[in-house]
Amino acid sequence: MxxxxxxxxxxxxxxxxxxxxxxxxxxVLWELVKAEAGRLRPFEIEARTLLAQYNLSxxxxxxxxxxxxxxxxxxxxxxxxxxxxxxxxxAMRARMWETYSRSIEKHVGAKLSDPDARxxxxxxxxxx
Amino acid sequence: MxxxxxxxxxxxxxxxxxxxxxxxxxxVLWELVKAEAGRLRPFEIEARTLLAQYNLSxxxxxxxxxxxxxxxxxxxxxxxxxxxxxxxxxAMRARMWETYSRSIEKHVGAKLSDPDARxxxxxxxxxx
DNA sequence: GCATTATATATGCAACTGCATCTACTTCAA
DNA sequence: TTGAAGTAGATGCAGTTGCATATATAATGC
Numbered sequence: 001m002x003x004x005x006x007x008x009x010x011x012x013x014x015x016x017x018x019x020x021x022x023x024x025x026x027x028v029l030w031e032l033v034k035a036e037a038g039r040l041r042p043f044e045i046e047a048r049t050l051l052a053q054y055n056l057s058x059x060x061x062x063x064x065x066x067x068x069x070x071x072x073x074x075x076x077x078x079x080x081x082x083x084x085x086x087x088x089x090x091a092m093r094a095r096m097w098e099t100y101s102r103s104i105e106k107h108v109g110a111k112l113s114d115p116d117a118r119x120x121x122x123x124x125x126x127x128x
Numbered sequence: 129m130x131x132x133x134x135x136x137x138x139x140x141x142x143x144x145x146x147x148x149x150x151x152x153x154x155x156v157l158w159e160l161v162k163a164e165a166g167r168l169r170p171f172e173i174e175a176r177t178l179l180a181q182y183n184l185s186x187x188x189x190x191x192x193x194x195x196x197x198x199x200x201x202x203x204x205x206x207x208x209x210x211x212x213x214x215x216x217x218x219a220m221r222a223r224m225w226e227t228y229s230r231s232i233e234k235h236v237g238a239k240l241s242d243p244d245a246r247x248x249x250x251x252x253x254x255x256x
Numbered sequence: 257g258c259a260t261t262a263t264a265t266a267t268g269c270a271a272c273t274g275c276a277t278c279t280a281c282t283t284c285a286a
Numbered sequence: 287t288t289g290a291a292g293t294a295g296a297t298g299c300a301g302t303t304g305c306a307t308a309t310a311t312a313a314t315g316c
Contacts, residue, residue, distance in 0.1 A: 002178065003253070003255040006255065006256050007255055042294075042295065043294065050130065052273080053296095054274075054275080054296080056295095058272080058273090058296085058297090077293090078280080078281060079279095079280060079295070080293095080295075081295080119247070120252070123248040124131040125131070126240060127131040127134065127135055127235070128130055128131050128134050150302095171263090171265085182266080183304085184265095185266055186303090187302095202264095205264075205311075207310060207312070208264055209265080
């Protein structure tokens with residue numbers, strides 16, 4: 001818990017210093033960029049990111065307001081929608097990754113050898 | 129990040145199911161119970177728990193409203209105060225520990241051997 | 257001494273979260 | 287075919303957080 005708290009705080013701080021939005025935005029944008037056609041249903045994003053449904057719904061509001069994603073109709077089921085990443089969204093993800101990757105390297109990579117990092121990942125994976 | 133999120137959510141869920149307050153309360157009460165005379169200055173709690181100053185200030189408000197701690201004057205510096213754990217606070221900490229310890233065992237202990245848990249702790253300690 | 261700076265804690269406000277519930281569909285079963 | 291139950295997503299509200307700043311007191315430099 002302590003380690004997570006420290007590392008997360010350090011990364012968020014780097015993001016803020018770079019004038020970037022919160023880290024949570026990255027996860028959603030990244031899932032969308034990875035997805036086929038750059039779009040997913042909200043419930044798919046939910047499953048991939050572990051965001052709560054009501055939090056995701058509002059996070060999409062914020063991303064949409066910033067023009068990083070678009071909500072589009074989902075034909076086969078009128079209840080649903082697609083969330084599609086825009087060009088601005090892709091650009092923002094790329095820009096965030098520059099800071100993020102450096103931040104991960106600084107706060108995690110620099111403190112563990114590659115075998116140790118792998119060992120850590122293995123141990124943690126048993127908890128999920 | 130994922131592992132922490134999952135484990136924390138599972139523990140908070142156990143707390144809720146047992147009708148207990150949030151996990152954060154435990155940390156503060158435990159620091160106070162461990163401390164000499166069952167009291168600490170807010171900034172000492174802050175350093176031990178990694179809570180932000182403004183969050184701690186309001187957490188103490190909530191604990192005080194529930195009668196679990198008391199704010200008392202600190203003679204040598206009129207800016208400061210003592211936060212003292214009450215008998216009700218000690219009882220609550222003990223009650224929380226019953227759920228907490230079982231929860232840790234269930235969500236962490238049961239998934240790692242003792243040597244693996246030690247290894248994990250060692251690796252994580254390098255990140256803080 | 258006295259103004260400046262630093263420290264300890266609190267607080268107004270805006271943003272975010274959790275919870276419960278709502279709306280709008282879809283599906284299923286008789 | 288229709289009513290009950292299920293699913294996708296949104297939202298009102300209360301509680302919590304982060305940020306900036308306020309308040310009160312102490313320490314420090316000149």
